[in-house]
Amino acid sequence: MALAARTSRPLGEVLVEQGVITPIQLDEGLQRQRLTGDMLGRILVSLGYCEEQDIIEALGVQQGMDRVDLTKLSIADEVIRTVSGDVAKFYNIIPVRIVMGELVVAMADPLNLQILDDLRQITGMEVRGAVSNPEDVQASWKKNYAFEAESIGKMLDELKEKVGEAELSLEELGMQEVIGDTENLIELAQQPEVIKIVNLIFLTAIQKRASDIHFEVYEDDFRVRIRVDGVLQETVRPPKAACVAITSRIKVICNMDIGERRLPQDARIELKIGDSVIDIRVSTLPTLYGEYVVMRILDRTAVRIDLNQLGLGGAVFKHVNKTIQKPNGIMLVTGPTGSGKTTTLYxxxxxxxxxDVKIITTEDPVEL
Structure with a gap:
C-alpha cells in the first residue's frame, strides 16, 4: 500500500520536493497545461525551469524508487562483483547495495524497467532500481570497474564449458521440444550466459564503430562478423550449440516472432547502450543450417551532421556547398555500406x- 501511495504522487509535487522547481513555477506550468493539454514535464522543460533528465529522475521517484547520490557512496567490493563491468556499462547501471537478498542498482534511465528484468536473469537475484543520472553512473563506473575488463573471449570460454562445442541434444538443453515450443525458446534466450554474450557483441561493435553485425550459421560452425569501414571482420566464433539461443535472444530484443524460423523477418528497435542511443534494423533469413541474422547499426550520438566535420577536401567542400544552395537539381551520393552516404545527406x-525554408524528405528507411 505504501508503494501505491508513492506511485500516485503528482509529478509536480516530486519536483518541488527535490528542489528542482519552485511552487510558483509549478503553478505556472499547471496553468499552461490546462490551456494546452500538454504534458507537465514537457511544459516545464520548454519554460526552462528544468532539464529533461530532471523529469526522468522525478518520474523514477514517482514510481517508488529511492534516489541515490553515487558521488557520496562507498560501494562494497562484494556488491560490485554481483554485476560485471561490461554488463554495468551496457545497461548504464551501478550496483549499490544488497538489502535482504535484494540487489539495489542505481540507474541512469530509471524508466527502462526491462533493465531490471534482464539483471534478474543475469544475477539470479531480485533487483530493485534506484534513481541516479548518466554523469554520476559513468563516473562511478570508472571508479569501481577501472581494473576489470571482461572480454568476449572469456565469456565464450565460460559458454563453451557449459554447452560444449557440438550441437546440444534436447536432453542436454534440459528442455522438452526446445525448437518447437515458443515458451522454451524464450526461456533459452533468457539464460544469463546468452544475455551477456549478446550484450558484449553489441558493445564490441559499437566501440569499433561497426555499421552492421552478421550472425552466420554453417553446417559445423557459427561465427559473428562486424563491418568496419566497409570491410567485414570476424570477431568471435561462438559454439555451434549456442546458435539457437543467441538467435532467440536477438528475436526477443527485437520483438520478433521467436517461433517463426521458416520465413524472413524484419524489425527495427532503439537501444540505449551506455551513453549511446542506437537504432538497429534487424533482418533474419532462413538457411539450410539455421537462421542468418544481420543487424544494421546507427549510433545517433556518433553521427556528425555538421558539413564542416565530414572531412571533405577544400575543393570538394566548396563544390558540395555550392550545389546544395541551388534552387533545383539533383545530387547523387554513392558508396558502400557504412561509408557515410546518409550522414552526408543529413x-x-x-x-x-x-x-524560412520548408524541407520535406522521402526516406526508406528513415535512419536519423
Whole structure:
C-alpha cells in the first residue's frame, strides 16, 4: 500500500520536493497545461525551469524508487562483483547495495524497467532500481570497474564449458521440444550466459564503430562478423550449440516472432547502450543450417551532421556547398555500406534547415 501511495504522487509535487522547481513555477506550468493539454514535464522543460533528465529522475521517484547520490557512496567490493563491468556499462547501471537478498542498482534511465528484468536473469537475484543520472553512473563506473575488463573471449570460454562445442541434444538443453515450443525458446534466450554474450557483441561493435553485425550459421560452425569501414571482420566464433539461443535472444530484443524460423523477418528497435542511443534494423533469413541474422547499426550520438566535420577536401567542400544552395537539381551520393552516404545527406540538410525554408524528405528507411 505504501508503494501505491508513492506511485500516485503528482509529478509536480516530486519536483518541488527535490528542489528542482519552485511552487510558483509549478503553478505556472499547471496553468499552461490546462490551456494546452500538454504534458507537465514537457511544459516545464520548454519554460526552462528544468532539464529533461530532471523529469526522468522525478518520474523514477514517482514510481517508488529511492534516489541515490553515487558521488557520496562507498560501494562494497562484494556488491560490485554481483554485476560485471561490461554488463554495468551496457545497461548504464551501478550496483549499490544488497538489502535482504535484494540487489539495489542505481540507474541512469530509471524508466527502462526491462533493465531490471534482464539483471534478474543475469544475477539470479531480485533487483530493485534506484534513481541516479548518466554523469554520476559513468563516473562511478570508472571508479569501481577501472581494473576489470571482461572480454568476449572469456565469456565464450565460460559458454563453451557449459554447452560444449557440438550441437546440444534436447536432453542436454534440459528442455522438452526446445525448437518447437515458443515458451522454451524464450526461456533459452533468457539464460544469463546468452544475455551477456549478446550484450558484449553489441558493445564490441559499437566501440569499433561497426555499421552492421552478421550472425552466420554453417553446417559445423557459427561465427559473428562486424563491418568496419566497409570491410567485414570476424570477431568471435561462438559454439555451434549456442546458435539457437543467441538467435532467440536477438528475436526477443527485437520483438520478433521467436517461433517463426521458416520465413524472413524484419524489425527495427532503439537501444540505449551506455551513453549511446542506437537504432538497429534487424533482418533474419532462413538457411539450410539455421537462421542468418544481420543487424544494421546507427549510433545517433556518433553521427556528425555538421558539413564542416565530414572531412571533405577544400575543393570538394566548396563544390558540395555550392550545389546544395541551388534552387533545383539533383545530387547523387554513392558508396558502400557504412561509408557515410546518409550522414552526408543529413549534413547537407542541416545547412539548408533555416526558419524560412520548408524541407520535406522521402526516406526508406528513415535512419536519423
Amino acid at each position: 549534413a547537407c540538410l542541416n545547412v539548408l534547415n533555416k526558419p
